[in-house]
Amino acid sequence: MSHPLDLAQLAQQIKRWGLELGFQQVGICDTDLTPEEPRLQAWLDKQYHGEMAWMARHGMMRARPQELLPGTLRVISVRMNYLPANAAFARVLKDPQLGYVSRYALGRDYHKVLRNRLKKLGEMIQQQCEKVSFRPFVDSAPLLERPLAAKAGLGWTGKHSLILNRQAGSWFFLGELLINLPLPVDKPVEENCGRCIACMTICPTGAIVEPYTVDARRCISYLTIELEGAIPVELRPLIGNRIYGCDDCQLICPWNRYGQLSDEADFSPRARLHAPALIELFRWDEATFLRVTEGSAIRRIGHLRWLRNIAVALGNAPWDQGNLLALETRLGENPLLDEHINWAIEQQIARRSEVRIEVQRSQKQRLVRAIEKGLTRDA
Structure with a gap:
């Protein structure tokens, strides 16, 4: 006779496993993102997604995790620090003869690193409960990962639209594991941006058009990574020496005084990308x-x-x-x-x-x- 599954105990075990696998935090939430749907639709209606047609093509699926994995009851949200000890922000940004690469991209592709760890986490859960079905995601499907992370208590949504954590700032990646177990959920944390608008003020191209709203068409990360055609002429002088992404809104954020460094070898900067001419x-x-x-x-x-x-x-x-x-x-x-x-x-x-x-x-x-x-x- 099998023993009934203690879901509360399993949830705590999942969090311990997550830490063992290298995640800095693990949270659990339900799949209800109904409040996000009108905000997402308004953002799309204003064409803030630019040429990222896949965002509009998938519509409200991004706010409905259960459509990605039928039977999904919970989302296990994780975060992993990526900031290297020798980030050399100032050295590169202050020298216009060098090329600045967003610090998250200096090492190995985070998609692979996080996805492999999430898959292992799912397999560990499956060993405890064979009938569990799961699916890992790392910025790889139409899923509103930031609202899910906020709902799971990993932090709050900053005015730059990134997730902020009191102890870690925003220098971390997010990943999700969709699962069909009714695990107990975590509570969201309160927002702590207050009246601060430093990220909005510092943005070189004015892409943060209002608190919590980014017009991707003006964002340097979009212009240098997602945009396939010509970069608008009026925005080119504002890009400076940023050749892949931009970190300005994170660099200015007061909460990133508490940013935690990563000890993941995979995220160590590659020499030819770190401070290149x-x-x-x-x-x-x-x-x-x-x-x-x-x-x-x-x-x-x-x-x-x-x-x-x-x-x-x-x-x-x-x-x-x-x-x-x-x-x-x-x-x-x-x-x-x-x-x-x-x-x-x-x-x-x-x-x-x-x-x-x-x-x-x-x-x-x-x-x-x-x-x-x-x-x-x-x-």
């Missing part, structure tokens, strides 16, 4: 790009968009003959790339003119001072 990156052929980004989230944008992003960053860099020559060497390879290269060349030439004018002004000022000094001596 833009000119060096722009010289990569496709084979080099594929080799360096093997197993990385960066690979999915492809070599062409990688070069497009770097061309914009070179256009934003200070005048340098090497920058100009590097840009000219890739003209004629692709029409999309040519458009961004020509724009970047125009920026470099304009800065060269500014430098020459400044040099001439400085020389003139030195000459005037010398003449004045000579007149004073004669008097």
Whole structure:
């Protein structure tokens, strides 16, 4: 005779297993995201999703986990820290000749890391209850993972739309395990952003159009990762040297003073992506790009968009003959790339003119001072 399953005890065991597998926190919630549906629809109606057509195509499925796995009763939500100890934010962002890669993408593709751990967690649960069905997700299906994480008590939704945690800030990945067990659920935590709007103020392109709402069409992460075509001309100067993603809204957030560093070897920065010279990156052929980004989230944008992003960053860099020559060497390879290269060349030439004018002004000022000094001596 089998013993009845103690769901409360199993829930606690699941959380212990999660910690053993490398997650920093595990929470459990039900599947009811009904309050999110009108907000999602309003966001889609305003076209804030840009060219990410799959968001509109899946409609309200994103708010209905049970449609992804029939019979789902609970969502086990997890978070895993990813910030490396040697993130070198300031060093790269303050040097316009270097390329800035969002810190989450410096190591191995997080999708694979988290999904494998979630799958193991599901198998551990299945050993306790054979009839359990589960399905892991890591930003890989139409699922509102942030509202689920908030509902499961992992944190609250910040005004930049990311999940914030009192003890860990926002430097973590999220993942979900859909399961057909009626486990006891956790309570959400209170929001603690208060009147702070630092993330909205710092956003280089003004993408956080109102608290909790991001217009992806203006977001640098969208422009450098999701957008397949040309980056809007008016936004290019605002991108600076960010060639893959953007961390500004996280960097300014007061709660990230408590951000926890990751000890996951998989998230350690790859040397050639950590603080790379833009000119060096722009010289990569496709084979080099594929080799360096093997197993990385960066690979999915492809070599062409990688070069497009770097061309914009070179256009934003200070005048340098090497920058100009590097840009000219890739003209004629692709029409999309040519458009961004020509724009970047125009920026470099304009800065060269500014430098020459400044040099001439400085020389003139030195000459005037010398003449004045000579007149004073004669008097």
